[in-house]
Amino acid sequence: MTANPADPRVWFIGAGPGDPELITVKGQRIISQADLVLYAGSLVPPQVVACARPDAVVADSAPMNLQQTHAMIRETVHSGGLVARVHTGDPALYGAIREQMALLALENIACGVVPGVTSAFAAAAAAGVSLTLPEITQSVIITRVQGRTPVPEAEQLRHLARRGTAMAIYLSAALPETITEELRAGGLPESTRIIAAYRVGWPDQRLVECTLATLTDTVQQEKLNRQTVFLVLPGNSMHSGIQHPDAASPPCSRLYDADFSHGWRK
Structure with missing residues (x-):
């Protein structure tokens, strides 16, 4: 053939x-x-x-x-x-x-x-959050913690967490203690916002917000299993609703700022 x-x-x-x-x-x-x-x-x-x-x-x-x-x-x-x-x-x-x-x-x-829509992006959409924030984090790391499948030493969660970027952690719901320990070892503060998205896109979808300090207890109490992706959002404060564009934190994108010119707008 x-x-x-x-x-x-x-x-x-x-x-x-x-x-x-x-x-x-x-x-x-x-x-x-x-x-x-x-x-x-x-x-x-x-x-x-x-x-x-x-x-x-x-x-x-x-x-x-x-x-x-x-x-x-x-x-x-x-x-x-x-x-x-x-x-x-x-x-x-x-x-x-x-x-x-x-x-x-x-x-x-x-x-x-x-290609298909991956659960990290579906979770961000369902939660109404942006994974990138102007002047705060402009990168997203997609990773997992080590279980039966080894993870290279350079990609251990603690090393990646030191970069302070947004992260999407897959295939790790059975190891909340490990996630918590690794993120702490990477220097993330206890107040770091985390969204646990369980079976996102399914009829029984659940979005549970917590912080690094409460992550392990939240996973155990909510009985979140393997079909959970964790969005780690440094600099993305906990709040309900949409933040007003004039708010001081986080900074707004300049893309639609009236004073910002580019090839399609003077």
Whole structure:
């Protein structure tokens, strides 16, 4: 089989965080055309793939291993079919697509990737917060704490926290004590604002605000499990409602300031 990069037969599709309407138009179109829809049912709601053709094979990959999923994909492609491999969030983040793509490459099977909305951005949208603040933090770090999957020493949470940027911590809800200890070791103050977003985009979504001082107790009391992402927001004060643009803190963006000119506005 000769791979044609312009016409992939396998698509890795980001399903978004859980809300069926947060999948891209392109991702939904490919699912509706596919002969095989293979989705991660432990994290992707069935409603996301409900647009599949009635005659398509729709299979939950949660109980399968890599060899089993590859065998289904390979069989479909070799019979002339199209495959939609549907992952939660965005496939590039903790999506395990590298090893799947490597197996396809060995057989010269062309594949493509459709990005998706990752839970950190969905959580920020649901909470109505900005991850970047003028003059305070202009970077976002996406990371996790070390569990069964090791984390390089240079990327231990305490080292990243020293930068004082916004952070999105994935796959770590079972280790709130570790998160707390690492952020403290990184020098973040006890008043640092944190949003714990549980199953964001799902019907039972919950957003729980706390501080570094109360993070561990909050996770335990609220029984937040593995489908929780933590937004760490240095310099983003705790408040309800929207802060008035004239407020002293945090500074406002100059993008729409009447005195700020650029190529589209004098």
